Amino acid sequence: MKHIQSVLLICLLIMICGGCDSPLENERIDEFSLQSGGYMRVVTPYPVLANTFTVSLANMSGTKLECQHEAITKDKGALFSSYDLTIRFVDNTPANGTNNVADVTLRKIPATSYTKDASTGYPRATMTITGEEALKATGLDPKSVSAGDRFEVTGTMLLTDGKSFTASNTTIDITGGAFYSSPFFYRINVGL
Numbered sequence: 265m266k267h268i269q270s271v272l273l274i275c276l277l278i279m280i281c282g283g284c285d286s287p288l289e290n291e292r293i294d295e296f297s298l299q300s301g302g303y304m305r306v307v308t309p310y311p312v313l314a315n316t317f318t319v320s321l322a323n324m325s326g327t328k329l330e331c332q333h334e335a336i337t338k339d340k341g342a343l344f345s346s347y348d349l350t351i352r353f354v355d356n357t358p359a360n361g362t363n364n365v366a367d368v369t370l371r372k373i374p375a376t377s378y379t380k381d382a383s384t385g386y387p388r389a390t391m392t393i394t395g396e397e398a399l400k401a402t403g404l405d406p407k408s409v410s411a412g413d414r415f416e417v418t419g420t421m422l423l424t425d426g427k428s429f430t431a432s433n434t435t436i437d438i439t440g441g442a443f444y445s446s447p448f449f450y451r452i453n454v455g456l
Contacts, residue, residue, distance in 0.1 A: 301429050302337035303438050303446040304347055304421050307388060316451045321411050324395030329417065329452050334386045335378060336446075337423065341387040345422040347373040351393075352418075353402045357410040365402040370417065393417060398452060415452040 309331060317329035335344040349372075353365035370393070378387030398415045399406060421429045431439050431448040438444045 300338045301427060301434075302335065302341075302344060302421050302423055303429060303434060303444060304419060304448065305334045305336050305386075306445045306447070307332040307334050310445060316453060318453045318455045319395030319398070319415075320455055321395075321406075321409065322456060324399060324406065326394070328392050328394040329450055330390065330392045331450070332388055332390045333378075334381065334384065334388045335375070335421070336386055340385045341375075341378070341380075343423045343425060344375045344378070344387060345424045346375060347391075348420045348422060349373070349391075349393075350418050350420075351398060351401050352416050353398075353404060353409075354414050354416060355408075356412045356414065360408055360410055363404060363408040365404065367418065368401060368403075370397075370401045393450075393452065395452070395454070409454055411454055411456045413454045415454070417450040417452065419448045419450075421448075 317331075319327040319329070333347065335341040335347070337343040349370040350367040351370040352367045353363065355361075355363040373389060373391065375387065378389040380386070381388045399409065402415070418430065423429075429448070434446070434448065438446050439448060
C-alpha cells in the first residue's frame, strides 16, 4: 500500500511541476502589432439566404439584385477604400448554345459613395445591379439568356493600406455565418 501511495505522490508532483508555466508562455500579446482586415456586412436583406437574387427575363431593366452593405474595419471603416465587383455568366441551358462568360469587371464602388450610419458608425451604401446592367457588363445578347441561367457577382474589399479581401482569403465564419453576413459573392438567377 505504501508503494502505491508513493507512486501516486510522485505522479502528483510530476503533474504539478509539469503544469508550471515558463516565462515565455506568459508573455503578453501585443495586440497593436497584430494585422487586421475588413469585410462587407450585408445589412439588408438580412440574413442573405444563400446570397441568391432573381431577375426576370421578361423585365431585365426592372428586376435587380439589391442589398445594403456596411464596410467593417477595426477603425469604423476609415481604412476602407473601395468595393470592386466582377461578374460572370453561367449558361445552364444548352438548347440556345453555350454562352458562358468569364469574370469581367462590373464596377468599383468607392468609399466616397458610402455614408456613415448614425446607429453603427460604419459606412453604408446600397448596391444595386439590374438584369440589364448584368447583360451589358457581360456583353450578352438577351436572346442568348434563358430562364435557369445565372449571373455570379464577386466582391473584393480594398483597404487604403493595400490589403484586399474576398471570399477566398476570409474565413467561413465571416463569409458563411449569419452574424457577419459577408459572402463577397452574390448569385442572380434568371427567371421568367
